[in-house]
Amino acid sequence: MSSPKIDSLPLAEATEMDVLAPQDTREKQTRFQVNRVKGDRDDGVAVDLRLDDADEQNGVTDDEDDVHSATDRTRLNTEYAKSFRHLTREALPRLDNYRNIMSIQAANRPTLDELHNATLPTKTPPPTSPTANGKTVNEVDGQIKFGWIQGVLVRCLLNIWGVMLFLRLTWVVAQAGIGEAILLILTTTVVTTITALSMSAISTNGVIKGGGTYYMISRSLGPEFGGSIGLIFSLANAVACAMYVVGFGESLEDLLLAYGMPNMVSKVSDIRIIGCITIVILTVIVVVGMEWEAKAQLGLLVILLTAIVDFFIGSFIGPMDDVDVAKGFVGFNATVAYENTFPDYREFDGTKHNFFSVFAIFFPAATGILAGANISGDLKDPQKAIPKGTILAILITALSYILMAIVAGCTVVRDATGNVSDYVNVTSDNWPICEPGKCKYGLHNNFQVVELVSWVGPIIYAGCFAATLSSALASLVSAPKVFQALCRDKLYPKIEWFGKGYGKNNEPLRGYVLTFVIAVAFILIGELNVIAPLISNFFLAAYTLINFSTFHASLAKPVGWRPTFKYYNMWLSLVGAVLCVLVMFLISWVTALLTFAMVLALYLIVSYRKPNVNWGSTTQAQIYKNALQAVHQLNNVEEHVKNYRPQILVLSGMPSARPALVDFAHLLTKNLSMLVCGHINTSPLPQRVRNVLNYKANSWLRAHKLKAFYMQVDGLSFQDGCKALLKACGIGKLRPNILLMGYKSDWQYCPREDLNQYFEVVQ
Secondary structure (H helix, E strand, C coil): CCHHHHHCCCCHHHHHHHHHCHHHHHCHHHHHHCEEEECCCCCCCCCCCCCCCEEECCCCCCCCCCCCCCCHHHHHHHHHHHHHCCCCCCCCCHHCCCCCCCHHHHEEEEEHHHHHCCCCCCCCCCCCCCCCEEEEEEEECCCEEHHHHHHHHHHHHHCCCCCCHHHHHHHHHHHHHHHHHHHHHHHHHHHHHHHHHHHHHHHHCECCCCHHHHHHHHHHCCHHHHHHHHHHHHHHHHHHHHHHHHHHHHHHHHHHHCCCCCCCCCCHHHHHHHHHHHHHHHHHHHHHHHHHHHHHHHHHHHHHHHHHHHHHHHHHCCCCCCCHHHCCCCCCCCCCCEEHHCCCCCCCCCCCCCCHHHHHHHHHHHHHCCHHHHHHHHHHHHHHHHHHHHHHHHHHHHHHHHHHHHHHHHHHHCCCCCCCHCCCCCCCCCCCCCCCCCCCCCCCCCCCCHHHHHCCCHHHHHHHHHHHHHHHHHHHHHHHHHHHHHHCCCCCCCCCCCCCCCCCEECCCHHHHHHHHHHHHHHHHHHHHHHHHHHHHHHHHHHHHHHEEEEEEEEHHHCCCCCCCCCCHHHHHHHHHHHHHHHHHHHCCHHHHHHHHHHHHHHHHHHHCCCCCCCCCCCHHHHHHHHHHHHHHHHHHCCCCHCCCCCCCCCECCCCCCCCHHHHHHHHHCCCCCCECCCCCCCEHHHHHHHHHHHHHHHHHHCCCCCCCCEEEECCCCCHHHHHHHHHHHECECCCCCCECCCCCCHHHHHCCHHHHHHHHHC
């Protein structure tokens, strides 16, 4: 009994019908089998299409009813169904764009993933229940999901208010002055704000799973860029964790010296010892679980806010005694503010600083904008949480940095001796001269100026500890999460082992251990000003690709690019990408070249390995757009004999059937002009057979490295098929101008009608 409906359906639709077919029907033995064999290259695949002997004996033909299972159908056309495999962790479009969630029937309608992949069982998402502290707990497996405040805003605030706020902001004011310090902060804010807008557009375009920055870039620009920046970004977060721990050790060392405790070995060695002990404790906290880490973050935020308020209160109260004045804290003073307005770049630790070297040290303070996005897999609603929490955190922290820079520049002098006798009966007009490099206090020489200005000094130390430890915690969580997502996609060899998750929250314990080892290695450096510039270029490279991803998606305009966040602009994203690259080279052209070399090397590795993933990247959309534009432009080009190209339609049938004829045609085109292998089937073929023939022919062409197309017609005679191919083949001026046929070797024995048609085509 014939079944033309099934035979004429596309492969994807026929696959869906198979799932709905009765069980006994699906258990029938399939007639078509596809065997994957290696050709001349690893990616060369040959397909063997044949009928089973049992079917031939029973008289079963292609037109008879024979429903295939979903697995066999998917295997017949893996090329086209690749992007819908359930193993591919791609970002599907937002479901809100495709179904009415307000309707009563919406709850029972299948998702896009269920429609695309018939082997994926349909199941209702587990119920969730919000709790009072902004978290959502999955009632089925107990997985913790965070809201936009605790998951994004709090993490970004704690990561941006890091070690630079208490230990290096006042030093930045001393070097750059109030004016250029504000310019430096605003430049940083512009870079991060543009990046946040671009990131918001990407995050609201589709489902964001675990991996944060890596996931967004890889699903937008493809695995090559995503894999390279994911690996570098994971390394940058691990090094950033070391930087924050070193900042904590430096602050604790100053506190111990302030209370008369001598160094155990030396200042740098003590920082290394404190740092190693601290990173062990932090690793234990994150290994225990995300919930404990989140609770620790909230407590640290309260301490940090208290310390910032304490600083502003102390600046209005003024110096408590002559000791504070001797150390450079004179309260709000117009003369001091005027002198500190202008830059005074000096040599520090053997380095002569300028605006960009100071910027390189300060810029890691802004890298916290990705703290929320990096745990996107643990957020309740990443599409709403990431834009709202990130942008608000940037505005709050930028305002606080500017205000603290102004207050420090108006209340503390650049150099002070700390000797009370030098400042008896001193006014702003006769302030004692202190030679640079011989003073221990002041904005230039003392990193604990914030503690000096504050009302209650110990609170500042607590705030500094909170800032450094919270940022270290955020980086310690971000690096393994991003690396885990990278490992699971198997873009690089020998790293899948680190992708295994443990527990209900799928914690990357192996990634935590690896991050711990990397952090300890950089903690042993012990110098904050040495570690900070190392990671600035890594983060800027990530920001560059985030901005470029948004620009490229807006330029290519694929159908799936429909972000719900509308406050972005493609040209602004391009400016942000160019600005990031410019800043990278201005900070250190050597480090910038090294960063680009690493990105290029990692890009080439993924490109060479050709991972079996299809994420619908904008790079693919751009290829189609460029090809379409090129065809349109070709139509407007006048033909000339010097630009003539032989565009050949060779009647080879299946290319593997007459390789000599195809090779002869290739000798004429040399991959420089169009070559089409035409295949005429005189009997009608079902759609699934056409799919197999297309797959087989294209695989053979790829295996033999021939740049050619395959086109087939069926249900027509040889003569009519030739006419149909000549009329339908090509588009615009990309049409065959030569018809190439092989010699009819069976002309003595073939039917008369076939011979007449052959000569009709020749004529």
